[in-house]
Amino acid sequence: MLSGLYIEGTTFFHRIGPGKKILSLVLIGTGLFFIRDLTIIAGCFAVIVSLYFTAGVPAKIMLRQLRPAAILLVIIFIVQYFSNSLELATLIVLRFACLILAASLITLTTRTSDMVEGIERGLKPLHKILPVERVSLTISLCIRFIPTIQAITEEVKEAQYARGLSTNIFAIAVPVIIRTLKMADEISEAIYARSFETEPYHPDLDK
Numbered sequence: 001m002l003s004g005l006y007i008e009g010t011t012f013f014h015r016i017g018p019g020k021k022i023l024s025l026v027l028i029g030t031g032l033f034f035i036r037d038l039t040i041i042a043g044c045f046a047v048i049v050s051l052y053f054t055a056g057v058p059a060k061i062m063l064r065q066l067r068p069a070a071i072l073l074v075i076i077f078i079v080q081y082f083s084n085s086l087e088l089a090t091l092i093v094l095r096f097a098c099l100i101l102a103a104s105l106i107t108l109t110t111r112t113s114d115m116v117e118g119i120e121r122g123l124k125p126l127h128k129i130l131p132v133e134r135v136s137l138t139i140s141l142c143i144r145f146i147p148t149i150q151a152i153t154e155e156v157k158e159a160q161y162a163r164g165l166s167t168n169i170f171a172i173a174v175p176v177i178i179r180t181l182k183m184a185d186e187i188s189e190a191i192y193a194r195s196f197e198t199e200p201y202h203p204d205l206d207k
Contacts, residue, residue, distance in 0.1 A: 006108065006112065007056070007108050009055060009056045011056050014055065018106075018114045019118040019122055021106045021109075021118075022119065022122070025103060025106055033095070036091070038091045041094045048098055049101070055108070065101060066101070073093050073096060073097065076093060080093075120132055148183070149180055152179050153172070156175045160172055160175075
């Protein structure tokens, strides 16, 4: 029921530890917002794109990562173009594109279990104030839900297209929401059946 985002591979990027990848993403994301030179941002974008090919990720899958945010990026570009300048509009859009592609590359080249395990290890020092296992499970489910919801949306769009309702947003949105809620209910029942704790978190007890 839940599909993963991971693409099998033995490249150097696949072998890097999830903790290092997540830390790199945090540093890259922070650094990008301090860069205000369009040439440097364009260079960063080119490097990230080249990493996709180095990791053996096909170009069509790379472009698919930007598709959900395409409309938003276009809107941001138009607003910034008319309120500021072409250069600033391009810089901001490229900055967001870099962030999206960098985050997607990590997801595509890291198993969900490895990523959650890395996050859990990173949060371990905070176990006295955070329910580390629960946070890791939540992150795992969020990651797994992304491709699943996308697949559901595509299925509904194809079905409604066959009925001549492809332009009716409600005809697509309502079935997607219903199927997503049903899936979430099934997952919650599965978690409950496995006796995962539902009591409030107590640092001294939840170890």
